[in-house]
Amino acid sequence: MLLPHSLLLLLHVSLTYAQATQQLSIGSLNTYTSANFSGSTSPALRLPPSTNLSVSVAICLSSQSLPRFFVTNNTEISLPGPSGGSNVFEIQLNDGYGNWTGSTPEGGVLAVTNVGGTPFEVGVTEGDSGPMHEVLTTIPLLGDTTSNQALIFSSPFSLPNVVLPTYPNYTLPPANLSYATQPSSGGSPDFTLVLAPTSSSSLISEPQTGCALRSATSVGSQIFQSLWLRDASGWRSEWLMGGLTPLTNYTAYVIENRTKVSGPIYFVTKSALFSCPLVHSVPYCPAVSYAVPLPHPPVNFAAHDARTLPESLTDPLLSGLTNFTTMLTTFACGRDIYSPLQTCADCQREYRNWLCAISFPRCSEEGLPSTTTSSIAAQQTGAQVPVSALVPVTPTNVPRNLNLPNITSNYSMLLPCLETCTAVDRACPYFLGFKCPLPQFNANVSYGVGFIDKGESGVQGHGLAGYSQDRYGNIWCQGPGLEEGVA
Numbered sequence: 001m002l003l004p005h006s007l008l009l010l011l012h013v014s015l016t017y018a019q020a021t022q023q024l025s026i027g028s029l030n031t032y033t034s035a036n037f038s039g040s041t042s043p044a045l046r047l048p049p050s051t052n053l054s055v056s057v058a059i060c061l062s063s064q065s066l067p068r069f070f071v072t073n074n075t076e077i078s079l080p081g082p083s084g085g086s087n088v089f090e091i092q093l094n095d096g097y098g099n100w101t102g103s104t105p106e107g108g109v110l111a112v113t114n115v116g117g118t119p120f121e122v123g124v125t126e127g128d129s130g131p132m133h134e135v136l137t138t139i140p141l142l143g144d145t146t147s148n149q150a151l152i153f154s155s156p157f158s159l160p161n162v163v164l165p166t167y168p169n170y171t172l173p174p175a176n177l178s179y180a181t182q183p184s185s186g187g188s189p190d191f192t193l194v195l196a197p198t199s200s201s202s203l204i205s206e207p208q209t210g211c212a213l214r215s216a217t218s219v220g221s222q223i224f225q226s227l228w229l230r231d232a233s234g235w236r237s238e239w240l241m242g243g244l245t246p247l248t249n250y251t252a253y254v255i256e257n258r259t260k261v262s263g264p265i266y267f268v269t270k271s272a273l274f275s276c277p278l279v280h281s282v283p284y285c286p287a288v289s290y291a292v293p294l295p296h297p298p299v300n301f302a303a304h305d306a307r308t309l310p311e312s313l314t315d316p317l318l319s320g321l322t323n324f325t326t327m328l329t330t331f332a333c334g335r336d337i338y339s340p341l342q343t344c345a346d347c348q349r350e351y352r353n354w355l356c357a358i359s360f361p362r363c364s365e366e367g368l369p370s371t372t373t374s375s376i377a378a379q380q381t382g383a384q385v386p387v388s389a390l391v392p393v394t395p396t397n398v399p400r401n402l403n404l405p406n407i408t409s410n411y412s413m414l415l416p417c418l419e420t421c422t423a424v425d426r427a428c429p430y431f432l433g434f435k436c437p438l439p440q441f442n443a444n445v446s447y448g449v450g451f452i453d454k455g456e457s458g459v460q461g462h463g464l465a466g467y468s469q470d471r472y473g474n475i476w477c478q479g480p481g482l483e484e485g486v487a
Contacts, residue, residue, distance in 0.1 A: 021046055024055075024110070029123045029132060029259065031060065031211065034115045043115060044079050045122065047071070047108035053124065055110055056099035056131035057091055058259065060119040060211035066093065067115050071100045073108040080111045096207020099131035121211050123259060135208060136262045139471055140193075140254045141236070143289035144278060144362070145269045147246040149303065150220070151280055151289050154191050154254045155262050156234030158183050164345055167334030172348050175321035177284045180229045188227060189256045191237040194218045198249040198266060210259045220244050223302045230286050238289075240280065240303060246272040249473075267473035268367060275409045276363030278303035284318065285356035290478070291363040293393070293407045313403050317359045324351055331429055338429040347428035354424045357416040361400050362478040364390055364414040386464040389415040389448030389477045400446075417468050417479030418447040422458075448477025 023046045024030070037043035047053060057069050069091040072080040080088040091098040110122065123132025136155065143151030160180070165171050182188070194213045196203045206212040224240035237254070244250065246269055253263035276291035280303055294313075297304045325348055333344035367388075390412045393399070400413065421436035428434050437443035439455050449455070454462040461467070469475040 024048065024122065024124045026050070026124055026126045029121060031119055031121050032112075032115075033117055033119050037115065042079060042081070042111060042113050045110040045112070047073075047104050047110055047124070049107045050104050050126050052101070052127055053104050053108075054099055054101045054126070054129070054131045055091070056123045056125075056133035056259075057093070057097065058121040058123075058133040058209035058211055059093065059096040059207045060121060060209065060215065062206050062212070063116075063118040065114060065116060066118060067120060068113045069093075069098065070111045070113070071102075071108060072111075073102060073104040073106075075106045075108070077109060080109055081113055095135060096209040096212060097133045097135070099133065101131065119211070121209075121259070132259050133209060134260045136256070136260055138262060140252055140263055140265050141230075142252075142265060142267045142469070142473060142475075143238075143280065144291050144475075145244075145267055146276070146278060146291055147270045147272050147274050148242060148244045149223075149278055150195075150239075150241045150244060150250070150267065150269065151278055151303075152193060152195075152239045152241065152252055152254075152265075153228070153230060153289070154193075154237040154256070156236055157189055157256070158187060158235045160229055160232065160234060162232075164343070165334060170329070170334035170344070172325050172329065172333075172345060175284060175318045175325065177286075179283045182227045183235055188235070188237075190258065192255040192258070193222075193237075193239050193241070194253045194255065195220050195241060196251055197245075198251045203251050203253065203264065208261055210255045210261055213253050213255055213261065214258065219250075226281070228281065228286070228289075230289065238280070240278070242302060244269050246270065246274075265471045265473075270365055274363070274365055274411075276411055279305070279309070279360060281305040282309070282356075284314075284321075285352070285360065287353060288356055288360045290360075292360050293363055293399075293404060293411050293413075295405055295407075310405060312405070313359070313401070316403050317355060321352060321355055324348070324355075327432065328428070331431070342427045344429075347424070347432075350424045350427040351434075354416075354420050357420050357478055359401050359403070361404070362414040362416075363411045364388065364475070365412050366390070367473070385474060386451065386476055388475060389444070389451070391415060414475065414478050415444075415446065415448045417452055417477035418443055418449045419452045420479045421447060422453075448479075451476040452479070 021044045026048055055071055070080040070088055072088045074087040077085055089100055091100050125132050138155035141153040195218050202216055206216055220241040221243040223242045226238055227235050228238040229235050249268050251264050251266055255261055276293050277296050279292045280289045282288050297308045301308050328344055393413050394410050395408055424434055425436050439449050443449050451463045451465050453460055465476050468477055468479040
């Protein structure tokens with residue numbers, strides 16, 4: 001028996017709608033093009049019931065004709081669209097991504113119009129976790145560069161588990177710290193570093209979404225990657241990248257769990273004449289992640305770490321920190337207090353930072369001329385970029401650290417930030433007699449002055465830059481623990 005023509009049309013519409021409609025679940029991440037919807041130009045995706053649902057979308061390829069996304073929690077609307085209606089919202093795209101958060105007591109519908117060949121992602125989350133797609137406010141951190149290498153860190157993702165000593169067993173950490181226990185694999189995000197020459201614009205021209213950046217061409221070779229507890233900000237992923245080109249501007253992004261984007265940051269590699277090797281992964285000096293005036297590391301090591309550093313350099317450092325800790329604990333730490341804000345543990349931590357900055361001088365060199373990314377950004381904003389605290393060093397100079405091996409080549413030394421010293425002065429008891437030079441009395445001979453605090457008045461964060469480095473590759477002075485102000 002043949003069905004009536006009207007019933008056949010209704011059945012055809014129902015089948016077409018069923019093909020174009022798919023059910024999304026909490027925690028799902030799916031990639032779509034028109035091919036996923038049997039050629040439908042206006043497909044719909046069913047949303048699950050929730051009291052606090054986040055729906056995020058991300059464009060995965062640059063296109064002049066982008067799809068539009070409409071969401072509703074009104075189950076009587078089968079295909080929300082530009083005409084609007086009761087509880088119909090368009091997800092506006094910004095840098096290639098957008099999101100909607102709301103209540104869907106009985107479920108809802110996400111409709112897509114103008115679907116073409118442009119791939120896009122849809123992510124669904126619930127509760128306080130926020131949207132699955134996001135551009136993070138925190139950015140990666142540049143450790144340092146050589147002529148063909150770069151040390152790059154992700155933004156912090158997990159605070160360290162610090163157990164503070166208490167009375168009566170007030171025991172401070174040893175001078176020679178061991179490697180910290182890394183977070184479990186389940187507690188660590190999946191990080192991806194994307195790196196490209198800034199001049200190619202291959203990253204900036206793409207949507208600033210995880211799926212678009214993951215598909216972009218990344219340069220350089222990954223020599224080393226690990227998790228590193230660099231400072232009190234928390235654990236980071238660390239990359240040592242090689243195969244870069246001298247005197248070249250680079251742009252870097254870090255993608256977290258495939259969908260969350262951190263960056264961009266910009267940096268420039270040193271000239272081919274730059275001779276100082278990188279030092280990293282030193283547990284007793286965790287913030288040392290920069291070029292140091294040392295001989296090149298042994299064969300099979302691309303950079304120095306705790307295994308390759310000469311004992312003539314590390315033994316005096318560890319001995320000095322041990323002696324300082326012994327002297328510090330002559331005070332009744334834990335039982336008596338010398339400050340309502342600082343403890344002996346704070347004093348030892350800041351002294352360690354200062355001693356490491358002094359023991360491992362940082363090599364650097366003048367940046368590129370006015371074509372650098374940082375200079376262009378300064379010209380656009382009208383800001384004045386201060387000159388870094390660089391001091392030329394020749395083999396005839398007396399080195400800042402007499403325990404450094406003899407270096408036969410010239411280099412420029414980036415002075416430590418004065419705030420690295422004053423942090424010790426503030427944190428330690430007065431009887432230790434630790435003092436820092438004053439800005440009005442030649443402090444700038446041995447420290448970078450006025451970059452973070454404002455000269456003699458010492459107003460925190462009101463110096464020439466307000467922090468020790470920025471996202472454009474400017475590093476004005478060496479100061480572990482001061483990079484939280486990266487802008």
